[in-house]
Amino acid sequence: MSRVGAKRARVQGMKKDYLKIRLFLFSALAVLLILGALFSEQICPCDPYGQDLAKALQAPNPGHLMGTDAYGRDMLSRVIAGSKVSILSTLSLVAFIAVFGTAAGVFCGYVEGLPDSVLMRISDLCLAFPGLVFALAVAAILGGGVLNAAIALAAISWPKYARLARSRTLEMKGRSFIEAAFLSGDTDLQLMTRHILPNIAGPILVTAMLDIGTMMMELAGLSFLGLGAQPPTAEWGSMMSSGRSMLQTYPWVVLSPGLAVFATVAVFNLLGDTVRDYLDPGQ
Amino acid sequence: MRKALIKAESLSKVFAGKNKGETRALYDVSFELYEGETLGIVGESGSGKSTLAKLVCGLMPPSSGSVWVGRTNVGKAGRKERLELYARMQMVFQDSKGSFDSRRTLGDGIGESLRNRKLPKEEIRRRVEELLTDCGLSGEFADRYPREVSGGECQRAAIARALAIKPEILILDEATSALDVTVQAQIIGLLKRLREERGLSILFICHNIALVQQFCDRVLVLKEGRVLESGMTDELLSSPQNPYTRALIEAVF
Numbered sequence: 276m277s278r279v280g281a282k283r284a285r286v287q288g289m290k291k292d293y294l295k296i297r298l299f300l301f302s303a304l305a306v307l308l309i310l311g312a313l314f315s316e317q318i319c320p321c322d323p324y325g326q327d328l329a330k331a332l333q334a335p336n337p338g339h340l341m342g343t344d345a346y347g348r349d350m351l352s353r354v355i356a357g358s359k360v361s362i363l364s365t366l367s368l369v370a371f372i373a374v375f376g377t378a379a380g381v382f383c384g385y386v387e388g389l390p391d392s393v394l395m396r397i398s399d400l401c402l403a404f405p406g407l408v409f410a411l412a413v414a415a416i417l418g419g420g421v422l423n424a425a426i427a428l429a430a431i432s433w434p435k436y437a438r439l440a441r442s443r444t445l446e447m448k449g450r451s452f453i454e455a456a457f458l459s460g461d462t463d464l465q466l467m468t469r470h471i472l473p474n475i476a477g478p479i480l481v482t483a484m485l486d487i488g489t490m491m492m493e494l495a496g497l498s499f500l501g502l503g504a505q506p507p508t509a510e511w512g513s514m515m516s517s518g519r520s521m522l523q524t525y526p527w528v529v530l531s532p533g534l535a536v537f538a539t540v541a542v543f544n545l546l547g548d549t550v551r552d553y554l555d556p557g558q
Numbered sequence: 559m560r561k562a563l564i565k566a567e568s569l570s571k572v573f574a575g576k577n578k579g580e581t582r583a584l585y586d587v588s589f590e591l592y593e594g595e596t597l598g599i600v601g602e603s604g605s606g607k608s609t610l611a612k613l614v615c616g617l618m619p620p621s622s623g624s625v626w627v628g629r630t631n632v633g634k635a636g637r638k639e640r641l642e643l644y645a646r647m648q649m650v651f652q653d654s655k656g657s658f659d660s661r662r663t664l665g666d667g668i669g670e671s672l673r674n675r676k677l678p679k680e681e682i683r684r685r686v687e688e689l690l691t692d693c694g695l696s697g698e699f700a701d702r703y704p705r706e707v708s709g710g711e712c713q714r715a716a717i718a719r720a721l722a723i724k725p726e727i728l729i730l731d732e733a734t735s736a737l738d739v740t741v742q743a744q745i746i747g748l749l750k751r752l753r754e755e756r757g758l759s760i761l762f763i764c765h766n767i768a769l770v771q772q773f774c775d776r777v778l779v780l781k782e783g784r785v786l787e788s789g790m791t792d793e794l795l796s797s798p799q800n801p802y803t804r805a806l807i808e809a810v811f
Contacts, residue, residue, distance in 0.1 A: 451657040454617050455667070455719065458649055460641050460674035473661050 301546035312362040321349035323356035342527040356509040376436025384444025398434035424503035443475035484547030564591040569623035598774030611731040648720035652732035654712035665700025689718040710741035
């Protein structure tokens with residue numbers, strides 16, 4: 276190997292090691308956040324719903340690390356309890372749209388023809404709605420609540436996965452390994468699940484990872500507007516909303532959940548970026 | 559008269575273009591592949607050779623005409639008929655690496671047709687290793703991935719896959735064209751031996767007329783989707799009637 280080649284290989288090796296460290300770090304942080312959300316009841320220092328008006332609006336102190344809100348509830352406990360709604364609902368939302376969108380896309384790309392046209396026009400229709408307006412409509416029809424907000428977000432975000440999966444499926448279908456598998460007697464379902472899906476899963480996984488942050492912001496945004504989680508449920512968006520009039524005087528009521536959203540979205544976005552770099556180092 | 563294994567009757571294929579109208583890849587092509595013979599199909603790039611191979615295998619439907627293998631109409635076979643059909647007829651592709659799923663081992667690909675016919679696992683593994691050995695590789699290649707082997711080794715594995723369910727007809731679509739000359743000679747040698755041992759009838763699609771000469775009994779010359787002439791290899795190559803065939807031969811010899 277030439278000297279230039281050797282140097283390049285060494286640099287690439289270092290980059291790969293650095294990537295591995297990043298991947299480990301961010302997935303550890305993400306797992307920590309998810310565990311925290313799962314066991315939020317066990318790790319809350321105080322009762323997130325226990326009101327004590329005598330302690331209302333205390334600044335952060337050793338007893339209440341993030342202070343208390345207008346009803347004297349411990350902010351730290353509420354932020355931890357809120358992670359359950361925010362993180363778990365975001366994760367299940369993203370998992371659902373990724374699975375559903377991918378399944379629809381692979382099916383469309385594989386069969387083509389009429390079913391493809393119909394499903395793709397429906398997806399165009401879904402994409403045509405501005406997210407917030409659609410969420411407002413859903414909330415108006417079904418009422419507020421995290422589930423309804425998630426339904427509204429799912430309806431406008433599955434087409435992204437369907438389109439990605441469809442175009443990759445069309446590309447795969449022309450490859451000779453698919454033709455060879457067909458000649459080996461594979462059924463359509465086998466071709467889709469055994470051969471096409473594993474070969475297109477990479478970019479879809481990356482899209483889903485990067486979508487976690489976006490979806491979390493949107494869910495929190497809808498709750499902030501009063502279309503998602505309803506008070507007194509501890510949820511970051513609605514907590515920020517209820518504290519927004521006190522931003523000047525008691526900033527911790529808004530800043531604590533705000534910081535939580537910021538940190539969580541950052542962790543999942545960085546993880547998504549790292550996974551993307553890891554899966555296709557060419558970019 | 560010998561038995562015709564494949565009967566292609568006035569095959570045509572038209573590809574519908576999105577804005578530049580339609581492209582005709584094949585015009586009214588008819589031929590027969592007889593039992594035990596090797597029929598070569600030659601022609602330059604774009605002459606419709608690969609389209610013909612795909613039509614014969616049922617990988618795409620013909621625009622008109624039909625392909626018969628025994629009593630099965632290839633273009634219209636249902637799932638059950640297809641399983642029977644592909645137990646009689648298999649294909650080897652030009653792009654050996656691309657014809658294996660990059661996420662699965664070679665052994666997995668070779669055993670696929672056996673798995674789809676519900677053979678027990680140990681039996682499949684035994685047969686896959688046997689096939690690999692028969693095609694000049696060792697049994698360990700079953701656990702390798704396509705990226706870990708050379709083009710020639712991969713094409714041997716592809717031949718092993720095609721032979722896994724003991725077909726009587728083999729369709730070779732430019733199966734040696736992507737390989738360098740020495741490897742090409744080895745693969746042709748392997749194919750000659752397998753043809754002898756297994757009594758295969760072969761449809762050999764190739765642009766290299768020199769290879770066709772040493773491998774085929776009969777030749778069909780294709781140009782721009784039409785059959786120009788056909789005949790026994792020696793006769794056709796020594797006294798070609800069509801000027802295009804003459805030009806094709808002169809380009810090599």
